[in-house]
Every structure is written in C-alpha cells, then in structure tokens.
C-alpha cells in the first residue's frame with residue numbers, strides 16, 4: 446500500500462468521452478508536535494478520534510476518495526508529516542509534487558501558532574506549482590473544542606494574518622468534535638481544482654502555440670528555396 450501510494454504520480458485522467466474526470470492530489474499536513482495532524486486525518490478519512498497521543502515518526506499516509514460531483518472523482522493522498530521533522534532536510538523530499546497543504550496549530554498553545562510562519566516559509570521554499578506559484582495552503586486552528594489562547598481569540602486578526610501570509614484561508618477545527626473538518630478539506634480541494642484547471646488551460650495554450658509555431662516553421666520551410 447505504502448509503495449503503491451509513493452509510486453502514484455499526481456495525475457488527472459479524463460475519459461474518452463471527455464466528461465468523467467479523476468484527479469489524484471498529494472496534500473501535506475504539517476505543523477508543530479501534537480497539534481492534531483494525525484487526528485485531523487483520522488477524523489477526515491476514518492471518522493475516528495482517540496485521546497491517546499502517539500507521535501508520528503517520519504511520515505504516514507492516508508487516502509481519501511471524494512465523489513466531488515457527478516463527473517469528478519478526487520483522490521487525496523494525505524501526507525501526515527511528523528511535527529518532530531521541524532523544517533529538517535527530509536521535508537524537501539516529503540513536499541515534492543504536493544499540490545496543497547494544511548498547516549495545523551493548537552489553539553490551546555500559542556507557541557504552536559508562533560511557528561506557523563516558519564512552517565509556511567519552509568513549505569514555500571521547498572515546493573511550488575509547475576508555474577512557480579506557491580501551493581495553496583489552509584491554516585487549521587485545531588482543538589477549538591477547548592479554551593483558546595492568543596491571536597486566535599480575535600478572528601479579525603486571524604483574517605489579516607492569513608491574508609498577509611499568503612494562506613488560502615483558515616478554519617477553527619476540532620478533530621475531537623468533528624468541527625469544520627470536511628469544510629476545510631473542501632476549501633483546499635476547491636483551490637486545487639481551480640489551479641489545476643488554470644494550469645491545464647495554460648498547458649493547452651502552450652501546446653496550441655507550439656503547434657502554430659510548428660505550422661509556421663513548416664510554411665517557412667515550404668517557402669525556402671532549399
């Protein structure tokens with residue numbers, strides 16, 4: 446299963462009729478130790494929550510299949526990266542070819558929010574979309590079933606922070622109480638699909654351009670005396 450996941454490229458398949466689409470997207474879940482990354486994924490994929498904390502070692506994987514609409518299936522390959530990896534060398538390997546990310550902090554420990562910008566910098570410096578732009582990233586203020594501490598008690602300041610730091614949005618979530626888990630994931634997939642369409646459109650344009658360039662050079666050759 447692990448090998449299968451690792452070998453799967455990020456791909457988009459269209460049926461011969463041109464209507465049914467299947468997308469496979471690699472998504473990263475990063476942030477400080479114990480903020481609830483694994484719990485978020487377990488809740489989202491397996492509708493399950495446990496109070497027991499077992500730190501992730503290295504990286505873990507999960508697959509979520511979404512029937513996005515009548516013509517679109519989206520498979521999300523979720524990479525659950527251990528908080529203890531903390532911007533280390535391995536994150537460059539883990540981030541490769543990701544098209545979206547969640548950065549998770551714990552609303553009960555403001556120190557975990559203070560590290561968010563470092564995680565974002567690490568992400569943006571190590572992975573980009575094929576056109577060079579940053580991958581969409583959603584900030585998760587997790588454990589919102591508990592008493593909050595710091596900036597997250599002021600939603601307007603959070604809005605401003607998210608805007609200034611290039612996030613695609615933010616959600617208060619609770620893996621424990623199943624609050625905003627699906628909503629946050631839907632928001633990220635939405636962004637990814639929009640980017641994917643833009644990039645596919647760009648690639649088609651480039652192809653058209655290349656074809657017309659080829660036509661032009663063929664014409665030129667035909668006119669050439671040699």
Ligand code: GTP
Pocket residue numbers: 476477478479480481482483484485495496497498499500501502526527528529587588589590591618619620621622
């Ligand atoms: P690392 O793998 O070490 O990076 O940690 P992690 O980010 O994967 O955290 P994990 O999901 O293992 O959760 C850490 C602890 O927080 C566990 O005891 C969870 O039960 C608890 N926890 C996670 N999410 C929530 C939540 O939404 N509410 C509450 N109350 N507890 C949570």
Ligand code: MG
Pocket residue numbers: 482483484499500501525526527528
């Ligand atoms: Mg974990």
